[in-house]
Amino acid sequence: MVRGLLSRDVDPREVSDAVLADGLVAGDVACVAEVYRRWSPLVRGLAQRALGDRFEAEDVMQQVFLAAWRGRSGYRRQLGPPAAWLTGIARHRVADALAARGRRAALFEAAVARHDGMVARGDGMGQVVERVTLSQELARLPSTQRTVLRLTFYEDLTQPQIAERTGWPLGTVKSHARRGMRRLGGRLGAAADPD
Known part of the structure; x- marks a missing residue:
């Protein structure tokens, strides 16, 4: 200046x-x-x-x-x-x-x-919270179970499609899905019931 x-x-x-x-x-x-x-x-x-x-x-x-x-x-x-x-x-x-x-x-x-x-589609705040909780609980699962459940929930793949994509035998996919769902159900139930 x-x-x-x-x-x-x-x-x-x-x-x-x-x-x-x-x-x-x-x-x-x-x-x-x-x-x-x-x-x-x-x-x-x-x-x-x-x-x-x-x-x-x-x-x-x-x-x-x-x-x-x-x-x-x-x-x-x-x-x-x-x-x-x-x-x-x-x-x-x-x-x-x-x-x-x-x-x-x-x-x-x-x-x-x-x-x-x-909200009109029923995709309100409660469902957002549920999705966040589900994501957190999925993250706590062993990686094989988490992979199978994420492909099931988020990509809407069938178990034979998951077996094809991962290269795992169909029986292994079914076992991981069953164990993952059992674990996930237990954790989500415990999270919903604080007593």
């Missing part, structure tokens, strides 16, 4: 908008600070009226001044005063914030619709 368009004995609050704009473009620290002090209430107010949220308006205001700093070389004094330039940036940032709000609302609505669809 540059320091020098404003001399040390000049009060930045008494400098014209044109000099401040030139200082902003040049990166003068005192000018940048005065531009922020002078026009941040305008930008914040515009954002708050449009968004209706103080915190979101504060974010937009910060984005506006960051964009002004980064794009300062694009400012043209002949096209209007700094306040108009900052207001234009603010309108774009507000539009971006409103669009983001709309996207968040659409995502929320989609999540609600999906949840409602799951």
